[in-house]
Amino acid sequence: MELKKIGSVKFVKGGVCAAKGFKANGIQCGLVHEGASLTSKKNDLALIVSDKECTAAAVYTTNKVKGAPILVTKEHLKNGTAKAVIVNSVNANTCNPDGVEKANKMCMLAAAELGLVPEDIIVASTGVIGQVLPIEPIANGMKELAEGLTYDGNSRALEAIMTTDTMPKEAAVEFEMGGKLCTMGGMLKGSGMIHPNMATTLTFITTDADISAELIQRALSDCVKVTLNMASVDGDTSTNDMVCVMANGMAENKPVVREDKDYEAFANALYNIMMNLARMMARDGEGATKLVECVVNGADSEKTAQIVAKSVICSSLFKTAMFGEDANWGRILCAVGYADADFDIGKIDVQIASANGSVHVCHNGAGVEFSEEDAKKILEHDEIQIIISLGDGAGAAAAWGCDLTYDYVKINGDYRS
Amino acid sequence: MELKKIGSVKFVKGGVCAAKGFKANGIQCGLVHEGASLTSKKNDLALIVSDKECTAAAVYTTNKVKGAPILVTKEHLKNGTAKAVIVNSVNANTCNPDGVEKANKMCMLAAAELGLVPEDIIVASTGVIGQVLPIEPIANGMKELAEGLTYDGNSRALEAIMTTDTMPKEAAVEFEMGGKLCTMGGMLKGSGMIHPNMATTLTFITTDADISAELIQRALSDCVKVTLNMASVDGDTSTNDMVCVMANGMAENKPVVREDKDYEAFANALYNIMMNLARMMARDGEGATKLVECVVNGADSEKTAQIVAKSVICSSLFKTAMFGEDANWGRILCAVGYADADFDIGKIDVQIASANGSVHVCHNGAGVEFSEEDAKKILEHDEIQIIISLGDGAGAAAAWGCDLTYDYVKINGDYRS
Numbered sequence: 023m024e025l026k027k028i029g030s031v032k033f034v035k036g037g038v039c040a041a042k043g044f045k046a047n048g049i050q051c052g053l054v055h056e057g058a059s060l061t062s063k064k065n066d067l068a069l070i071v072s073d074k075e076c077t078a079a080a081v082y083t084t085n086k087v088k089g090a091p092i093l094v095t096k097e098h099l100k101n102g103t104a105k106a107v108i109v110n111s112v113n114a115n116t117c118n119p120d121g122v123e124k125a126n127k128m129c130m131l132a133a134a135e136l137g138l139v140p141e142d143i144i145v146a147s148t149g150v151i152g153q154v155l156p157i158e159p160i161a162n163g164m165k166e167l168a169e170g171l172t173y174d175g176n177s178r179a180l181e182a183i184m185t186t187d188t189m190p191k192e193a194a195v196e197f198e199m200g201g202k203l204c205t206m207g208g209m210l211k212g213s214g215m216i217h218p219n220m221a222t223t224l225t226f227i228t229t230d231a232d233i234s235a236e237l238i239q240r241a242l243s244d245c246v247k248v249t250l251n252m253a254s255v256d257g258d259t260s261t262n263d264m265v266c267v268m269a270n271g272m273a274e275n276k277p278v279v280r281e282d283k284d285y286e287a288f289a290n291a292l293y294n295i296m297m298n299l300a301r302m303m304a305r306d307g308e309g310a311t312k313l314v315e316c317v318v319n320g321a322d323s324e325k326t327a328q329i330v331a332k333s334v335i336c337s338s339l340f341k342t343a344m345f346g347e348d349a350n351w352g353r354i355l356c357a358v359g360y361a362d363a364d365f366d367i368g369k370i371d372v373q374i375a376s377a378n379g380s381v382h383v384c385h386n387g388a389g390v391e392f393s394e395e396d397a398k399k400i401l402e403h404d405e406i407q408i409i410i411s412l413g414d415g416a417g418a419a420a421a422w423g424c425d426l427t428y429d430y431v432k433i434n435g436d437y438r439s
Numbered sequence: 440m441e442l443k444k445i446g447s448v449k450f451v452k453g454g455v456c457a458a459k460g461f462k463a464n465g466i467q468c469g470l471v472h473e474g475a476s477l478t479s480k481k482n483d484l485a486l487i488v489s490d491k492e493c494t495a496a497a498v499y500t501t502n503k504v505k506g507a508p509i510l511v512t513k514e515h516l517k518n519g520t521a522k523a524v525i526v527n528s529v530n531a532n533t534c535n536p537d538g539v540e541k542a543n544k545m546c547m548l549a550a551a552e553l554g555l556v557p558e559d560i561i562v563a564s565t566g567v568i569g570q571v572l573p574i575e576p577i578a579n580g581m582k583e584l585a586e587g588l589t590y591d592g593n594s595r596a597l598e599a600i601m602t603t604d605t606m607p608k609e610a611a612v613e614f615e616m617g618g619k620l621c622t623m624g625g626m627l628k629g630s631g632m633i634h635p636n637m638a639t640t641l642t643f644i645t646t647d648a649d650i651s652a653e654l655i656q657r658a659l660s661d662c663v664k665v666t667l668n669m670a671s672v673d674g675d676t677s678t679n680d681m682v683c684v685m686a687n688g689m690a691e692n693k694p695v696v697r698e699d700k701d702y703e704a705f706a707n708a709l710y711n712i713m714m715n716l717a718r719m720m721a722r723d724g725e726g727a728t729k730l731v732e733c734v735v736n737g738a739d740s741e742k743t744a745q746i747v748a749k750s751v752i753c754s755s756l757f758k759t760a761m762f763g764e765d766a767n768w769g770r771i772l773c774a775v776g777y778a779d780a781d782f783d784i785g786k787i788d789v790q791i792a793s794a795n796g797s798v799h800v801c802h803n804g805a806g807v808e809f810s811e812e813d814a815k816k817i818l819e820h821d822e823i824q825i826i827i828s829l830g831d832g833a834g835a836a837a838a839w840g841c842d843l844t845y846d847y848v849k850i851n852g853d854y855r856s
Contacts, residue, residue: 086784087776087804117772119805151769152806261773338755342851352568355534356678359504367503387504388534389569427852428845434759435844 023305023313023405025193025298029290037176037192040207042230042272043073046175048182051163053112053149053156065182067160069167070107070226071136072270078104078144079239080266081246089114089262090121091145094129098141102235104268105142107226108132111185111211115147115155116261124155131161135168146224146264148185148211176209183211183224186433191302197291199284202275204231206291210299223250223303225265227295231288232271233278240281241289242267249296252328252421253304254336267292304422305405309429313422314344316408321417326363328419333361334408335423344406345425349374349397351383354408369413376403440722440730440822442610442715446707454593454609457624459647459689460490463592465599468580470529470566470573482599484577486584487524487643488553489687495521495561496656497683498663506531506679507538508562511546515558519652521685522559524643525549528602528628532564532572533678541572548578552585563641563681565602565628593626600628600641603850608719614708616701619692621648623708627716640667640720642682644712649688650695650705657698658706659684666713669745669838670721671753684709721839722822726846730839731761733825738834743780745836750778751825752840761823762842766791766814768800771825786830793820 025033039046048065080099082092098104108128115121125147129140147155170178180190194207212223246265271277278284305313316334321327334340337357343350351372359367372384378400381392400406442450456463465482497516499509515521525545532538542564546557564572587595597607611624629640663682688694695701722730733751738744751757754774760767768789776784789801795817798809817823 085773085776086778086782087772114769117769117801117805151773152801261776338847339851342848345848346852348852352531352534355504356502356568359502359678361503365503384534384569388536426848428848430755431759431762431843431845431848434756435763435765 023302026301028294028297031195031197031291031294034194034196034205036174036194037180037207037209038070038226038228039174039176040194041205041228043270044070044228045171045173046070046179047167047170047172048175048178048180049163049167049170051159053110053159064184065178066112067110067163067167068179068182069132069171070179070228071171072105072228072268074270074272076104076268076270077102077233077235077238078266078268079235079242080264081242083260083263085261087117087261089116089147090118090125091115091147092262092264093122094125095144095146095264098129098143104144105138106132106136107144107146107266109146109183109224110160111148111183113147113149113153113155114151114262117152118154120154124157127157128160131164135164144266146262148183148224148262151261180209183209185211186308187211187306189302189306191299191306193295193298195291195294197287199231199275199278199287202273204229204273204275206231206295208295208299210303212303223260223263225250225299227265227267227292229267229269230271230273231269231278232273232275233269233288237278237285238267238269241285241292245289245292245296248419249293249300252332252419253300254332254423301422304424307424308433309427310424311404311427312344312425313405314408314424315406316410316421316423318410318412319418320411320413320415322365322415323417324419326365326412327417328421329363330358330361330410330412331419331421333357334410335421338426341423341426344401345427347398347401349381349383349394349401351389355384355387358410365412365414371411371413373409374400375407375409376400376405378403440719443718445711445714448612448614448708448711451611451613451622453591453611454597454624454626455487455643455645456591456593457611458622458645460687461487461645462588462590463487463596464584464587464589465592465595465597466580466584466587468576470527470576481601482595483529484527484580484584485596485599486549486588487596487645488588489522489645489685491687491689493521493685493687494519494650494652494655495683495685496652496659497681498659500677500680502678504534504678506533506564507535508532508542508564509679509681510539511542512561512563512681515546515560521561522555523549523553524561524563524683526563526600526641527577528565528600530564530566530570530572531568531679534569535571537571541574544574545577548581552581561683563679565600565641565679568678597626600626602628603725604628604723606723608716608723610712610715612708612711614704616648616692616695616704619690621646621690621692623648623712625712625716627720629720640677640680642667642716644682644684644709646684646686647688647690648686648695648705649690649692650686654695654702655684655686658702658709662706662709662713665836666710666717669749669836670717671749671840718839721841724841725850726844727841728821728844729761729842730822731825731841732823733827733838735827735829736835737828737830737832739782739832740834741836743782744834745838746780747775747778747827747829748836748838750774751827752838755843758840758843761818762844764815764818766798766800766811766818768806772801772804775827782829782831788828788830790826791817792824792826793817793822795820
């Protein structure tokens with residue numbers, strides 16, 4: 023899948039280890055969940071550590087049911103600083119009576135091994151909800167995990183947070199702030215917006231930029247609205263979702279403390295990372311065979327454009343039509359029609375496009391003649407664009423989703439295996 | 440599937456022909472849609488006619504994209520009276536430049552044949568969106584359709600409105616108003632909340648009760664909120680949804696003109712019809728193998744209970760777990776957690792039940808030990824109940840849905856066939 027570039031950034035390798043001073047590692051410590059027939063054959067515990075103290079910020083799930091690690095991380099990030107991330111897969115440590123105790127214990131174990139205080143640690147978990155997290159495998163693995171930290175350990179760490187993901191999802195960019203070269207990189211796991219079976223969406227982003235925690239928070243809160251929050255696999259919002267950004271200042275740029283040009287450069291780098299991770303997540307949606315991007319323009323506001331784009335992306339009927347490579351634009355118009363926003367349905371234009379061409383299917387809310395053969399060819403591609411014009415103004419937005427397939431049902435219908 | 444009875448009504452046969460003075464018929468007039476490989480082998484045009492003028496009321500889709508028949512029926516019901524329904528399947532007559540003209544034409548053709556004025560006719564269509572409706576087959580079939588009207592033609596009419604439905608859906612009850620025996624019957628089509636491929640949800644209800652149009656409207660608007668609006672197959676709201684009720688007064692009860700005991704009896708009969716039709720619709724959801732009922736009680740209001748019940752029923756992850764017969768209560772709690780209402784997640788109790796028994800899976804928001812074997816047995820049944828207690832008050836609600844299966848994807852992913 024090709025990365026999409028906005029503004030002046032340069033894509034580089036290295037994920038969360040791309041920026042200066044970040045080590046990572048992932049190991050298989052042996053977590054299993056009840057009902058699993060086999061021990062996981064992949065890494066299940068990861069550590070990301072910065073050489074220097076970082077300013078840091080995070081955004082969390084809006085689900086009222088929140089995983090215990092979310093509560094602990096929120097507490098630890100109150101002072102806007104952090105130095106390391108400890109994260110496990112397999113078990114979400116959510117809806118357990120001893121969840122907070124176990125999440126705190128994970129921080130204490132990591133801190134002890136790294137010579138830090140627990141408050142320096144960001145903790146996250148992903149996996150089955152409602153099964154008590156066994157702490158022994160984590161305690162027993164911590165020494166090996168810390169000893170194996172390297173400046174190129176991003177892939178090992180990434181493997182440890184993956185669940186039903188079928189492809190690793192990471193991106194990194196170089197960008198400039200005040201004449202200094204900065205680097206930012208991130209990794210994401212998530213293949214459904216949620217699947218308590220085996221997952222959630224977690225994103226970790228590291229950078230060597232020097233920027234205040236307050237401005238990281240502002241950039242992150244803005245960026246998540248137009249990237250991860252505009253991507254949907256199945257409409258379910260996880261209990262454990264978290265995106266965190268750590269900045270260690272080792273690029274030695276002039277510290278960013280207000281919304282100036284440097285802040286813009288930082289925010290743009292963050293957008294490039296998060297937008298591409300969002301696209302990868304949608305493309306790797308459980309069972310998906312296609313990435314579907316819905317672009318809405320001509321709306322009376324950005325908000326209206328977002329609501330309409332997301333309504334289309336989330337429609338089960340539209341998603342199955344994409345799987346069937348069927349230019350059934352009636353389903354697109356129907357999803358536009360029940361979007362909770364104001365616009366004139368009689369002014370809507372719809373185009374369907376891919377690298378194989380484009381076709382105009384609806385003009386002023388009514389169908390237009392088009393070649394079904396051309397449409398079929400366009401929809402055979404694995405990256406589809408739906409372009410909707412509302413004819414009302416300058417508001418625009420994009421949303422990312424995927425098709426709904428037999429494999430989605432298979433992955434989620436199978437008995438917790 | 441067994442009918443569920445609330446209050447004092449008695450189930451009888453006959454569907455829309457159960458009440459006195461209603462004739463019906465359905466024929467195959469030969470409507471086809473573009474891309475269909477074969478002419479439909481089933482009835483596609485139906486007529487329901489009352490011997491006497493009826494008071495009547497309807498509720499319609501909230502989708503901003505509305506089928507042309509909706510616009511015409513709204514106009515015709517402004518005076519609160521009607522005498523007949525003409526309805527076709529195969530083509531939704533929606534998003535067409537000449538849609539209103541064609542819907543009016545259908546009313547004129549039916550009126551001419553029946554010796555009525557077009558304003559007496561309720562018109563509805565269901566099928567593919569955005570293809571021009573050919574009026575010739577309807578014009579050519581009208582004579583045969585009218586001549587075949589009988590007081591037991593409900594099954595022929597019902598067949599004519601079915602699309603991807605796999606079972607006919609009708610119910611009728613006897614009830615008493617002011618010492619007079621009244622009858623009410625209804626039929627419904629709909630197998631997804633919408634599938635422009637081939638459908639929508641249409642409900643027609645007839646009764647020989649004597650009641651004002653204003654009170655029918657009130658009872659219908661109240662009833663739809665707790666029946667059809669609490670049922671979901673795929674979350675998509677159709678462009679053509681319509682429920683209409685016609686009352687011809689032939690039971691000779693004292694006319695109901697205020698919210699008295701007779702009105703309560705009428706509203707209860709309506710609830711019995713619509714609740715059972717909603718359950719049938721959910722059970723016959725596209726590709727469904729199970730009816731899933733979610734009952735929420737202990738909420739601070741009925742509204743909160745409704746929001747929570749519907750959030751569970753609509754979760755793709757929960758629905759696939761039901762298909763997999765997996766007591767994955769984490770998915771239930773997750774869907775409760777992202778429901779847009781206020782309650783304390785720490786007070787939630789969850790039980791899973793069916794005719795095979797019941798099991799308590801979650802207490803005060805945390806998991807409790809239960810036998811996976813028992814749970815498996817409970818979930819093998821084709822009617823599942825999820826019972827959620829919020830521990831906050833007396834608000835209660837029920838919602839009806841189905842599992843998400845391979846066949847849902849197959850039915851909707853296939854190329855408009």
